[in-house]
Amino acid sequence: SLVVGYDSALFRETTIERWALSFGILLAAALHDAELRVDALPLLSSSEITALELVCVGRASDEQDEPVLLRFERFARELPNAVAARHRNQTLSYGELDVRATQLARHLRTQGVRAESMVAVCLPPSLDVLVSILAIFKAGGVYVPLDPTHPRALVAMIVEETKPKLVLTHASFAGNPLPDDAPLLCLDRDFALVEQAPVDTTLPAPQVEQSAYVLYTSGTTGKPKGVLATQKNLAHYLKVARERFGFRREDTFCSLARYTFSISFFELLSPLATGASVVLLDRDEVLDPTRLCAVLEQVTVVHAGPSLLGNLFRHLRANDRTRTFANLRHASSGGDMVPPHLLEEMKQMFNEAELFVIYGCTEISCMGCAYPVRRSSVATRSFVGRPFADVTVRVLDEHGNLVPFGVTGEIYFAGKGVASRYLARPELTSERFVCFDGQRFYRTGDLGRVHADGNVEMLGRRDFQVQLRGIRVELGGIEATVRELGLAAQCVVIAAARDEQDVRLVAFVVEPQLPDAASFRKALAARLPDYMLPQGLVVLEAMPVTANGKLDRMKLRELAFQAPREGGSKRAPEGVAEQAVAAAFATVLGASEVGRDDDFFDLGGHSLSCVLLMEELQNKLGISVSPGLLFEHTTVAAFAKAIYAGSEATQRPILLSQSADKPALFMLLGVHLYRELARRLQDQYSVYGVYAGSELALFEGGEGPSVTTLAAEYVGLIKRQQPEGPYRVGGMSFGGIVAYEVAQLLRSAGDEVEHLLLIDAVLPEAPIAKVLRLAKMPSIELARELQQRLRARLVAQNQEPVVDGLVQSHEDEALNTLEEQRQASYRHAAREYRRSIEAFPGRTTLIVAGKRLQGDKLLDPRCGFAELITKLVVHKVAATHLGLLEPGAVGEVARCVLSDMRLVHESDHAALRTVA
Numbered sequence: 001s002l003v004v005g006y007d008s009a010l011f012r013e014t015t016i017e018r019w020a021l022s023f024g025i026l027l028a029a030a031l032h033d034a035e036l037r038v039d040a041l042p043l044l045s046s047s048e049i050t051a052l053e054l055v056c057v058g059r060a061s062d063e064q065d066e067p068v069l070l071r072f073e074r075f076a077r078e079l080p081n082a083v084a085a086r087h088r089n090q091t092l093s094y095g096e097l098d099v100r101a102t103q104l105a106r107h108l109r110t111q112g113v114r115a116e117s118m119v120a121v122c123l124p125p126s127l128d129v130l131v132s133i134l135a136i137f138k139a140g141g142v143y144v145p146l147d148p149t150h151p152r153a154l155v156a157m158i159v160e161e162t163k164p165k166l167v168l169t170h171a172s173f174a175g176n177p178l179p180d181d182a183p184l185l186c187l188d189r190d191f192a193l194v195e196q197a198p199v200d201t202t203l204p205a206p207q208v209e210q211s212a213y214v215l216y217t218s219g220t221t222g223k224p225k226g227v228l229a230t231q232k233n234l235a236h237y238l239k240v241a242r243e244r245f246g247f248r249r250e251d252t253f254c255s256l257a258r259y260t261f262s263i264s265f266f267e268l269l270s271p272l273a274t275g276a277s278v279v280l281l282d283r284d285e286v287l288d289p290t291r292l293c294a295v296l297e298q299v300t301v302v303h304a305g306p307s308l309l310g311n312l313f314r315h316l317r318a319n320d321r322t323r324t325f326a327n328l329r330h331a332s333s334g335g336d337m338v339p340p341h342l343l344e345e346m347k348q349m350f351n352e353a354e355l356f357v358i359y360g361c362t363e364i365s366c367m368g369c370a371y372p373v374r375r376s377s378v379a380t381r382s383f384v385g386r387p388f389a390d391v392t393v394r395v396l397d398e399h400g401n402l403v404p405f406g407v408t409g410e411i412y413f414a415g416k417g418v419a420s421r422y423l424a425r426p427e428l429t430s431e432r433f434v435c436f437d438g439q440r441f442y443r444t445g446d447l448g449r450v451h452a453d454g455n456v457e458m459l460g461r462r463d464f465q466v467q468l469r470g471i472r473v474e475l476g477g478i479e480a481t482v483r484e485l486g487l488a489a490q491c492v493v494i495a496a497a498r499d500e501q502d503v504r505l506v507a508f509v510v511e512p513q514l515p516d517a518a519s520f521r522k523a524l525a526a527r528l529p530d531y532m533l534p535q536g537l538v539v540l541e542a543m544p545v546t547a548n549g550k551l552d553r554m555k556l557r558e559l560a561f562q563a564p565r566e567g568g569s570k571r572a573p574e575g576v577a578e579q580a581v582a583a584a585f586a587t588v589l590g591a592s593e594v595g596r597d598d599d600f601f602d603l604g605g606h607s608l609s610c611v612l613l614m615e616e617l618q619n620k621l622g623i624s625v626s627p628g629l630l631f632e633h634t635t636v637a638a639f640a641k642a643i644y645a646g647s648e649a650t651q652r653p654i655l656l657s658q659s660a661d662k663p664a665l666f667m668l669l670g671v672h673l674y675r676e677l678a679r680r681l682q683d684q685y686s687v688y689g690v691y692a693g694s695e696l697a698l699f700e701g702g703e704g705p706s707v708t709t710l711a712a713e714y715v716g717l718i719k720r721q722q723p724e725g726p727y728r729v730g731g732m733s734f735g736g737i738v739a740y741e742v743a744q745l746l747r748s749a750g751d752e753v754e755h756l757l758l759i760d761a762v763l764p765e766a767p768i769a770k771v772l773r774l775a776k777m778p779s780i781e782l783a784r785e786l787q788q789r790l791r792a793r794l795v796a797q798n799q800e801p802v803v804d805g806l807v808q809s810h811e812d813e814a815l816n817t818l819e820e821q822r823q824a825s826y827r828h829a830a831r832e833y834r835r836s837i838e839a840f841p842g843r844t845t846l847i848v849a850g851k852r853l854q855g856d857k858l859l860d861p862r863c864g865f866a867e868l869i870t871k872l873v874v875h876k877v878a879a880t881h882l883g884l885l886e887p888g889a890v891g892e893v894a895r896c897v898l899s900d901m902r903l904v905h906e907s908d909h910a911a912l913r914t915v916a
Helices: 008-012 015-031 068-078 094-110 127-139 152-162 187-195 231-245 263-272 283-287 289-296 306-319 340-349 426-432 475-485 517-525 553-559 575-589 607-621 627-632 636-645 671-681 693-700 707-721 734-748 768-774 779-793 817-832 850-855 887-906
Strands: 002-004 036-038 055-057 083-087 090-093 118-122 142-146 166-169 184-186 211-217 225-230 252-255 277-280 301-303 330-334 354-359 369-372 383-387 391-396 409-415 433-436 439-450 456-461 465-468 471-474 488-499 502-512 536-540 591-593 664-668 686-690 727-732 753-759 840-849 869-877
Touching (some): 068 231, 083 127, 090 094, 090 127, 094 127, 094 187, 127 263, 142 152, 152 225, 231 263, 252 301, 283 627, 289 306, 306 340, 340 354, 354 383, 391 439, 426 433, 475 488, 475 502, 475 517, 488 553, 517 536, 575 591, 575 607, 575 636, 607 627, 627 636, 664 671, 664 734, 671 686, 671 887, 686 707, 734 753, 840 850, 840 887, 850 869, 869 887
Parallel strands (some): 002 036, 118 142, 301 330, 330 354, 502 536, 664 686, 664 727, 840 869
Antiparallel strands (some): 055 391, 083 090, 211 225, 354 369, 369 383, 391 409, 409 439, 488 502
16 A cells, blocks of 8 residues: 655645645556555654655756857857957957957966866956956866955965965955965956967866866855865756756846855856856946846846845835836846745736746755746745756655655755865765765755645755855854854854844854954954854853753844844944934944944945945935945945045936936936836836935035035036936925026026926025015914914024925924924025026926915915016915825826926917916
8 A cells, every 4th residue: 555644734735736746646556556545644754654755856958068168169159249248348259258268278277277276266246257267167277266355364264275276366356355375367467478378278178077166155163165066067057057947149147146156157157158148247236226227127137136136126116116127038036045925026026037946055056946936826935946957856854764745854956966075075075965876965954845746845944054145154154263263152143034135143142252243243254254244243141041951042033133233333423414324324234323433344234234224325315325335435424424425426317217218307306205206207207316415415404505506516417317408307395496596507508498397396585575565465364474484484583584485384394303404404595595687488387285375375376486487387286295296196296297298399388377
């Protein structure tokens, strides 16, 4: 008899899965010529039943294992002029890339590089990376990538262990992070030496059995371990990806991963083995959602980790929901558990692409399983799919026995991708690379189970290795380093999660030798890469234990976020700009208090949390800056100063709606205000939010920049985006006054201004005497209104009150201190403003808040612009001042704008009208 036990929860799956399970049981019985007896038992153990053995085997590949170099060289001969790679404004064709790689390979041979010779590469994203990899393979060497952002001690350890014949690098990395005695070749400085290599230097034919690369992963003892893989492993890696995903010559890939991670081969070499092209991105581009979106609009293939995708989708939801990424035909994620909700977001954001989860690790050459994400059903589990061709997956219990359907076990891989060994680590190699039935398997340490349809579900880790932002991190390695450096009497590190996008390492220590988290991280940074540095430090009198005396890890997780991280700086932030930046640091990092000298990264920040900081600044302050600015100015004081100073060379208007090919409408002052309006106008206009560096001075209170100063800076930014007219500019409230002045400046320079949009902007130049003359109401009612105005809006003693449309109406006056200071700057700039003498002759739309007119009976319905604008159309919308751009009223505002802009093209001045 064949006894089949099953988990009753499995039968709550879809009908097709129930059918598949039933058919699988019947087929298994028939194959074994067995009498079928099915028992549904609630609890089963291996001693009670004979398990239906679960071995998932990928089909045999039809294609031979061909070294990637041979495939590239064939395309270089067939497609010499086709674009192989791009980085920034540089491009290399297949022919050019092959020539440069051959020149470098010949030089490497003259330096003694032979089969199994290590050659290290320490480079930032650049075309030199591809040249170096191909040259090493051409010379017969072994590629050893080094990350220039890693600490010098870690890089020195890898150099010492691999003993490379040469380190290919740029001059800026000599001495740091590279050790002084490393044999260097600086490609940016010394390529002339490379070109002098003898042309007749013999280059060996690549052999599939020789070593291809060494990639270092974190280790349990604190010492990273080098995974040594062969050309056959690499050939299999690229072949199965190419077969499974159908890559073609017309594809364009983008390279997002660090070069020390195995997925980088997927991004860098898959295109070169297909005849396609690759775009190499700087880290700043990868981390800046706006710039990354622009790249993704152009490419056809992308792979990104769950954390990066989570941040990208958050940005799109908040800023630009309309992007379609129409060119993108393949998008995948992996390197960490991909939560079901992220797969659903991938369906929405990448609506033209086939979607996959890819599962593997460095030890199996990355490609283990792939799961196609079905658009027809809702994702509910973290499936990693079925094995690639020539790959075998087994799920085993702690005794090495196969487990039944639906039962959790450890995932093992066998096949052509399994790496040869760990470099200089024979004991660890024997522990992790094991044999079953004549096959060599790698035990991943990942927990999973096989479903009835053959798909593997990922459930987490068996040991204390975690996956953090797509990187496998050995927690024991961090703890061992703390002990070696004598930083604490005891240390336990855990990965704690606020949510799926905010997973951080927290170190619990007893008797720490350093005073704060920043010092603790700095000490560890000398030995560990940035992604292994704990973001939180919790000091305990003793480690919590369970009733049986074991470490209570559940208790540690409860404590992980209870003790907020403290800043190390004793000096409080100075000025509103620093206070705003410090508050943003604290919000993103979960710190209770942040000083002006505190460093974002010393407080636990990392590359992806800096993206969250950029979003926080944009949402709260309307400031949009690149994450790269934070890497250059890491403290509160320095970052605030950098934001204030800005960089005129790099500032550009921010595209708020997708339609970059539509006529541009530039909205001024307060980028975040116009997001919803931009979405409503996107079918007809590309709406840009314009942010000026001097804008931040408005938050400092006091005088701040003048209207004319702001207007001149805005004109420069607008012209940087659109050198010639016709122009369309607008703004809300004080931004409308600035927009009016911008329009006048553009006109005076000879540019055409097609349309001016003013949203509840009041020209602030009418003193009380003028108000008395203009008012048309009974004297008693007028006196009452004046008394109320004087009480509420008297700006300063001995100063004339103004008709101040910039101050919120009473129902909107719940302002915080920051907003009050900004409003004070607005009022000062408005008082000092001296408008252009000549009236503006262009067509203008003025949107007025109807509820504010009702609440302020002295307010001119045309807001002071009647005599200053020749062609004015006024719309009154039933909303408060701030409510105009909120969901309830912004649709009506957009309709008014579109209606008036159509008049610009369809009729003359006589057709314009005033809407009461």
